[in-house]
Amino acid sequence: MAHAMASQACTAKVPAISKRMAATDHPPISKILTHIAASGRDVLTLAQGISHWGPPPACLEAARQASSEPETYAYGPDEGLPELRRLLKEKVETQNGLEGYDVVVTPGANQAFMNVVLATLDPGDGVVLFKPYYFNHHMALQMTGLGPSIVYGPCTPEHLHPDLDWLEAALARP
Numbered sequence: 502m503a504h505a506m507a508s509q510a511c512t513a514k515v516p517a518i519s520k521r522m523a524a525t526d527h528p529p530i531s532k533i534l535t536h537i538a539a540s541g542r543d544v545l546t547l548a549q550g551i552s553h554w555g556p557p558p559a560c561l562e563a564a565r566q567a568s569s570e571p572e573t574y575a576y577g578p579d580e581g582l583p584e585l586r587r588l589l590k591e592k593v594e595t596q597n598g599l600e601g602y603d604v605v606v607t608p609g610a611n612q613a614f615m616n617v618v619l620a621t622l623d624p625g626d627g628v629v630l631f632k633p634y635y636f637n638h639h640m641a642l643q644m645t646g647l648g649p650s651i652v653y654g655p656c657t658p659e660h661l662h663p664d665l666d667w668l669e670a671a672l673a674r675p
C-alpha cells in the first residue's frame with residue numbers, strides 16, 4: 502500500500518505556479534552572475550548567504566553539544582526568545598532612544614520586511630518604494646499582490662534618504 506501511494510505521489514501533476522509568483526521578478530543577482538559566467542570569466546561572488554568557509558571548530562563543537570539538549574531542537578516562540586527580545590528592546594531604548602515599542606526577532610531584514618508587508622497591507626493598497634531600493638523588497642511586494650500599486654518615490658541625492666517633501670506632496674493629492 503505504501504509503495505502504491507509513493508508511486509502515485511511521484512506521478513502526480515505538479516500544480517501551476519501562482520499568478521503572483523509568475524508576476525514576481527527574478528533576483529537580478531542570478532541574472533548578472535549567469536551573464537558573467539557565460540562570458541567565460543571567473544566569478545567570485547561576495548553576495549550574502551553564500552558561504553565558502555565552514556564554521557570554526559569551536560562553533561561546530563558548541564553546536565554538537567547543544568544538539569543533545571531538547572530545548573535546542575524544540576520549537577521556540579515565533580517572535581524570538583524572550584531574553585533576546587528583552588535585551589534588544591533595552592538596546593533600542595537606551596542606544597537609539599526608541600521607547601514604547603516591542604521587538605520581534607526575524608532571521609533577517611528580508612523576513613522582517615515581508616512580515617511588515619503581510620501584517621499591514623492588502624492587495625490594492627497603495628505603497629511607496631523609494632529608489633534606490635533593495636530588489637528583495639520589490640519582490641516581496643510583488644509576491645503579496647502589491648506590485649501593480651507600487652509608487653516609486655525619489656530619495657535625496659546627497660544622502661539617499663527618502664524625500665519626505667515629495668512624500669508629503671504625494672499624500673496630499675486626491
